[in-house]
Amino acid sequence: MKLDNVKLSQLRALVAIAQHGNFSEAALHLEVSQSAISHAIATLETELGVIVLSRGRHGAFLTPVGERIVTIARQMLYLLESVGKEAELAKGLQGGQVRVASFRSVATHVLPCVIVEFRRRYPAIAITVTEYSGDDGIEEALRRGQADVGFTCISTSDEFEAWEILRDEYFVLLPPDADVPGESISWDDLKQYPLILPPDNDYCAILIYTYLSKLGHNLEAAYRIKEDSTLVGMVAQGLGATIIARLAAEPLPSNVQIRRLPVPLERVIRVATLARALHSPAVFAFLETLKQMTEAGQLKQAPRSNDPQESLKIEASWN
Incomplete structure (x- = not known):
């Protein structure tokens, strides 16, 4: 088998599809057209004489031989990058x-x-x-x-x-009409508000739930929101309170109230x-x-x- 016609662009296309799971996302990642990705894979399969991808309605999946080839392709691209770094x-x-x-x-x-x-x-x-x-x-x-x-x-x-x-402290954001005096909030006051938190598999949610568990408090989220700006916006509209790192919360709307947690929490x-x-x-x-x-x-x-x-x-x- 001659591999003279196998191109780096074809290997990059294969690695990108393996990473993203479909041709369109791979094309966006490589900043080429989807047809260029399809052509690269088809040509690669012709040159190698094997099928590396199984296409379906739900995306593209590596075949068993494709799994082995993509591992080697990643190593080849890494070595090429090392040449550039040298x-x-x-x-x-x-x-x-x-x-x-x-x-x-x-x-x-x-x-x-x-x-x-x-x-x-x-x-x-x-x-x-x-x-x-x-x-x-x-x-x-x-x-x-x-x-x-x-x-x-x-x-x-x-x-x-x-x-x-650096370390970034977590704060409680309260809706505009909140009546909580002082710089910090008590657990009893916090429990009066629906809690808006990230999804369970989000790092910040894991951090917050670990923190609450260590302190013996069981606070359930009423809303699970991924984007920080959406979290802050919901608080600004009076839908509840959130626990969020200060840098993630900025820029803060002027009507949102901010209080420290009863026991400070920070992320490193x-x-x-x-x-x-x-x-x-x-x-x-x-x-x-x-x-x-x-x-x-x-x-x-x-x-x-x-x-x-x-x-x-x-x-x-x-x-």
């Missing part, structure tokens, strides 16, 4: 790229100032940011070599190198890289810039409890 090593900091994976609140409130400073120091280095809805997507992007640096709230495993950049935000990855000078320069800004207190910090020792730091992990 070239960047030779060029030093006169070029290169840093790919960042983040969740919304960090991408909105923390990363902009870091990017501005990084571009001031290294104007020749390109930086891209991809926003993910959950920490699992960020870690998977690091594993697959789709990102060099990730920002996460989950306590990472040994396959990642991570360090803390970390920067993570894949431990076994070969990082370019550009990535190391980004990490060093971030570290220096963290140590200098130049990153945005949400208000903290007056007594940090009283804050309850909860670490959640995915099952």
